[in-house]
Amino acid sequence: GAVVSQHPSWVICKSGTSVKIECRSLDFQATTMFWYRQFPKQSLMLMATSNEGSKATYEQGVEKDKFLINHASLTLSTLTVTSAHPEDSSFYICSAPSDRVGYEQYFGPGTRLTVT
Amino acid sequence: KNQVEQSPQSLIILEGKNCTLQCNYTVSPFSNLRWYKQDTGRGPVSLTIMTFSENTKSNGRYTATLDADTKQSSLHITASQLSDSASYICVVAGYMRFGAGTRLTVKP
Numbered sequence: 001g002a003v004v005s006q007h008p009s010w011v012i013c014k015s016g017t018s019v020k021i022e023c024r025s026l027d028f029q030a031t032t033m034f035w036y037r038q039f040p041k042q043s044l045m046l047m048a049t050s051n052e053g054s055k056a057t058y059e060q061g062v063e064k065d066k067f068l069i070n071h072a073s074l075t076l077s078t079l080t081v082t083s084a085h086p087e088d089s090s091f092y093i094c095s096a097p098s099d100r101v102g103y104e105q106y107f108g109p110g111t112r113l114t115v116t
Numbered sequence: 117k118n119q120v121e122q123s124p125q126s127l128i129i130l131e132g133k134n135c136t137l138q139c140n141y142t143v144s145p146f147s148n149l150r151w152y153k154q155d156t157g158r159g160p161v162s163l164t165i166m167t168f169s170e171n172t173k174s175n176g177r178y179t180a181t182l183d184a185d186t187k188q189s190s191l192h193i194t195a196s197q198l199s200d201s202a203s204y205i206c207v208v209a210g211y212m213r214f215g216a217g218t219r220l221t222v223k224p
Contacts, residue, residue, distance in 0.1 A: 004159075006159075034212070041219070042216065043205065043214045043215060043216040043217055044160070044205070044214045045214075046212060046214075091157070093159050093160075095159075104162060104165065105150070105162070105207075105209075105212070106162075107152075107159035107160045107161070108159050109158055109159045110157065110158060110159045112157065
């Protein structure tokens with residue numbers, strides 16, 4: 001089946017620094033990718049929709065200047081958490097809809113961000 | 117208010133037993149309903165996808181049902197295994213809405 005990868009799988013950074021997370025579709029092209037955040041024991045929360053070649057669409061309450069999204073190619077989207085704070089510590093997951101029949105949504109393995 | 121409600125919130129069963137997880141939704145428009153399994157610290161993995169016209173779909177020991185009239189779905193796990201311990205998430209698409217998940221623990 002289709003595979004979506006994320007890098008890094010985990011990262012620890014100091015407060016005030018920026019962190020970039022990559023999401024790649026490995027064997028299919030994705031004009032759209034989705035970014036989620038998940039706090040412990042809670043459901044995934046959609047943060048933004050990444051669109052190849054155009055601006056991302058952010059969900060209400062998500063600061064677009066803090067969470068920068070770049071969908072530079074049909075197989076890569078990046079999420080940059082700028083000036084990270086401890087409250088940004090979370091599990092960040094991306095997903096991409098398959099371009100095949102059935103429109104399955106494939107999720108990446110997630111990135112654990114810890115801000116100290 | 118979350119438009120996808122799952123129950124129970126958590127469940128502990130013994131290995132080999134069956135269990136059923138519930139999902140009620142009020143999401144509109146409805147395109148399809150998906151069940152995902154999420155291991156701790158990992159991304160969700162798809163178990164089943166059902167469209168409006170499908171009542172049941174199986175994937176190995178997992179069987180999902182859908183009643184579009186009452187807007188209810190269930191996920192039945194047969195002969196549970198230790199590896200079934202995970203969170204099971206119900207997602208209603210049209211616009212992707214996630215349930216909070218049911219945390220299943222299978223004990224030996």
